[in-house]
Amino acid sequence: MDDAVRVLVLANRTADSPQLRDALLERRERGPIVVTLLVPATWEPQDPHGGMETGRRRVRGALAFLRDTGLEVQCRVGDADPITALREAWDPDRFDEVIVSTLPSRVSKWLQIDLPRRAGRITGVPVTHVEAADTAASR
Numbered sequence: 001m002d003d004a005v006r007v008l009v010l011a012n013r014t015a016d017s018p019q020l021r022d023a024l025l026e027r028r029e030r031g032p033i034v035v036t037l038l039v040p041a042t043w044e045p046q047d048p049h050g051g052m053e054t055g056r057r058r059v060r061g062a063l064a065f066l067r068d069t070g071l072e073v074q075c076r077v078g079d080a081d082p083i084t085a086l087r088e089a090w091d092p093d094r095f096d097e098v099i100v101s102t103l104p105s106r107v108s109k110w111l112q113i114d115l116p117r118r119a120g121r122i123t124g125v126p127v128t129h130v131e132a133a134d135t136a137a138s139r
Helices: 018-029 052-069 082-089 115-123
Strands: 005-010 033-040 072-078 097-102 127-131
Touching (some): 005 018, 005 082, 005 115, 018 033, 018 052, 018 097, 018 127, 033 052, 033 082, 052 072, 082 115, 097 115, 115 127
Parallel strands (some): 005 033, 005 097, 097 127
């Protein structure tokens, strides 16, 4: 898909949220897209691999959730810090847009650090913010 817009999606606990899925489908309505899902590794006490297994589990869940959409999705697990993960993954030759998917504002650490705006400054491309509903936070 040479004419497809290449979208980098930064998501963690919301990677399999209905709101992110809907945003991707809405974006595709404007033209073909290729999606790269970037999930920061998240440390959890039961993950002896420094968060990598947790990140891989979230990637698998998101892929399963998006399977029937027909979207072309590639995935990668990045650094635990979302800013570092974005900086390491960002390549203006590979991506045209960014979507940042967060938990609701009252509980989102990513919104506390103003990640959507910072992503725009880092990348210089359009950034869309998707806020997941409360149900994603309770999974």
